[in-house]
Amino acid sequence: MEKRKPDVAQICQTIWQSIVEKKLRPGTRLKEEQLSEVFGVSRARVRQVLAVLQRDGLVSIIPNRGAFVSEPDADEARDVFYLRTKIEERVVERLVERISEQDINRLEGHLKKELAAQAKGDRLASVKLSGEFHMLLATLAESTLLHGILQALVVRSSLVTVMYRREEMHDCGPDEHRELIDIIRSGDKKGALQCMQTHLKHIEDELDLSQNDVSSRDLWQVFK
Amino acid sequence: MEKRKPDVAQICQTIWQSIVEKKLRPGTRLKEEQLSEVFGVSRARVRQVLAVLQRDGLVSIIPNRGAFVSEPDADEARDVFYLRTKIEERVVERLVERISEQDINRLEGHLKKELAAQAKGDRLASVKLSGEFHMLLATLAESTLLHGILQALVVRSSLVTVMYRREEMHDCGPDEHRELIDIIRSGDKKGALQCMQTHLKHIEDELDLSQNDVSSRDLWQVFK
DNA sequence: ATTGACACGAATGTCAACAATTATGTAGTC
DNA sequence: GACTACATAATTGTTGACATTCGTGTCAAT
CATH class of the missing domain: 1.10.10.10 (Winged helix-like DNA-binding domain superfamily/Winged helix DNA-binding domain)
Structure with a gap:
């Protein structure tokens, strides 16, 4: 620091x-x-x-x-994941079309870091790297618009995850990232879309978005 | 000023x-x-x-x-409309569920302004009001997240429209906004989604996104 | 005792001068 | 004559001090 x-x-x-x-x-x-x-x-x-x-x-x-x-409420949390899905679908779509060997290498390199962090049990690093993986995808898709918006959404995702995660929640492991890389490389657009969808759904499903109570500090916001 | x-x-x-x-x-x-x-x-x-x-x-x-x-390129222009569609679909989805009579009144009031501007042939006001209509939908959907992102996208849309509009392009008339209000009020979610989709597609189709040339001023950005 | 107003204190919002960086014009050299 | 190096001017970036706004505590009046 x-x-x-x-x-x-x-x-x-x-x-x-x-x-x-x-x-x-x-x-x-x-x-x-x-x-x-x-x-x-x-x-x-x-x-x-x-x-x-x-x-x-x-x-x-x-x-x-x-x-x-x-203090995002459950509705906002759902919106975050809805939007992330739509944006990352688009990212994957573009990646399948224009991915290069060099891009694949960068993704592989990043994945290695994720695996290392997981092996060490460094949870903070895992969360950080996981987010960066998704940002890297957006970077490679070469769309400043998608990249910019996704940035905000990924950050929000961390916050939402902290607020609504179940106790027994396990990390969003790098296994599915491995899968994503492979299927993107294969050029199977439909499969890649499906893969991204389920990946994000898995993350969202780990959350408990049922509670709708308002935290005490929100009070004054409630009354505008 | x-x-x-x-x-x-x-x-x-x-x-x-x-x-x-x-x-x-x-x-x-x-x-x-x-x-x-x-x-x-x-x-x-x-x-x-x-x-x-x-x-x-x-x-x-x-x-x-x-x-x-x-100077957004054609790819970015397409991304803008892709994202707008996805976001506004979500907005409509939420609106169908929670729209109130008061909300309808606000929409009707805004539509009146749009019609007045069109009747007067005030093009600038028309463009501005048209954008505000979409922002009003997001406001009524009560999602600060969707609202915030859509704000940026609507503004970008204007810029894209200016850059890529065909000469003979006519305004995005308020007729389809009228349709949207009615179908949202009817509670027909599927129909409302379809209506929003076609509305945005109409706007995008009025553009000529075929040109991919780089403007002269972009040169130094090209070389990083 | 409770409520209202007033004043004080603290935190945010604003501005204008200063520092750092970049572009431009000029001179000197090959 | 063209190219490089330097000096100068213009523009952006940063800082610290000042103005404004809002929360809080006190005191008086009912």
């Missing part, structure tokens, strides 16, 4: 990590001055960070009130 | 208008100081405006280089 040039992305990542590790709970207030002290940067930069985090849906900024860690 | 309290949204809208009216062509550079003079605001605020415009995909910001009006 003691980096020489604390980049905006760096700080975002650290905050994201804290949320995934449950060190920061949804609803927590994030004071600008506080953050600027912790990270040793100017408040202006903290402001940029919060803007990015808001765009990714990790925090909600209320004018003249401050920034809070978001 | 001489507003007393030039809001960020206000300025964004004005710039958006200028692009739709072809007063600002894709690739045009937007200097911060220049903008701050024109709108009579501080450069810091211009910076916020540009950030929002970048998020909506209207401008591309290159570090230490400046901001330019985006």
